[in-house]
């Protein structure tokens with residue numbers, strides 16, 4: 001097994017010959033002090049937010065004395081976060097709101113910030129991409145500086161070629177491009193890539209010679225990973241990131257047991273989502289990060305809303321970098337049902353995507369008369385016959401804890417997908433009826 005390419009890259013960035021945990025942490029602490037100085041000096045938001053807080057940190061653990069930054073803080077007035085003049089902002093990403101406030105989040109990047117992202121994409125992709133590879137990019141590519149556009153530029157740096165396709169609109173058209181362009185690597189959203197092997201149109205094509213797949217933008221169900229690895233001669237890797245992190249955050253190594261993070265650029269903590277207190281390594285909690293190298297809009301202790309944990313023990317790849325467990329849930333995506341039970345979309349994904357005619361599904365929770373009920377609606381690659389739908393219902397009853405225990409009733413319906421665009425890019429979640 002090869003060492004993650006992130007380790008020698010992070011060592012170089014930290015000016016170290018060989019990376020050790022202690023030296024990496026000393027570097028992180030120095031960058032953290034630098035970031036604190038920068039935001040206090042330049043950002044009106046942080047000048048106010050950090051009033052009365054210590055101005056220097058004795059150790060990384062002292063960071064927990066500083067207040068969190070939330071998505072709402074950014075929504076309220078993103079310009080107050082800026083540490084450069086507006087003319088130095090190279091790209092603004094506007095994120096549609098997922099909450100109740102209705103105001104979108106805006107995230108600013110300078111040219112230097114975009115270079116940090118490009119550099120991470122270049123090194124992260126080299127985990128499973130070699131010079132000469134042809135990478136089909138199914139992420140947004142249309143805008144200059146968009147995630148897919150930066151990825152394509154990063155691939156050129158390593159002598160690979162990024163095919164700027166964009167999200168799948170039509171499975172047959174995307175598969176035609178895949179074969180015509182000779183792609184051997186695919187990067188996309190889990191359900192979109194799944195459509196390339198399961199949609200009826202896929203039957204008209206031979207097995208695609210895909211060696212590696214990188215899934216991003218949403219949690220990655222193990223059932224989708226095995227569906228892809230059975231259909232193509234490929235190995236599937238996970239990427240974790242969000243716009244606020246600078247698009248990229250971490251990527252699997254060959255061990256694929258969790259992501260190694262770009263620890264030269266990000267300092268990541270896991271905190272109890274209720275109390276905000278840091279939890280010991282190994283314990284699950286909310287992922288909180290602090291940027292260490294960003295110019296335009298540094299973020300301190302930003303609450304991601306994602307749930308994960310640091311895996312204890314050494315990674316088989318031999319790195320001294322931490323391993324963050326694959327993110328499967330969001331804090332608000334775990335819906336309590338009373339009596340200590342809960343339900344999340346990730347639990348449903350693992351059961352439902354195992355059925356090879358399922359392209360996608362929606363799940364809606366209602367609490368009308370007689371307790372909570374989950375309505376699952378399947379999008380199928382075949383007519384919605386009872387022989388397809390009933391086994392899904394039986395599997396949910398047997399395998400989803402809240403359903404098995406009787407805390408949650410479930411019903412399953414289905415329809416044949418019209419063969420149009422596969423599911424889009426929004427993070428999938430359980431709908432909740434008021």
Ligand SMILES: [Zn+2]
Pocket residue numbers: 004253254255260315316317318319
């Ligand atoms: Zn590893």
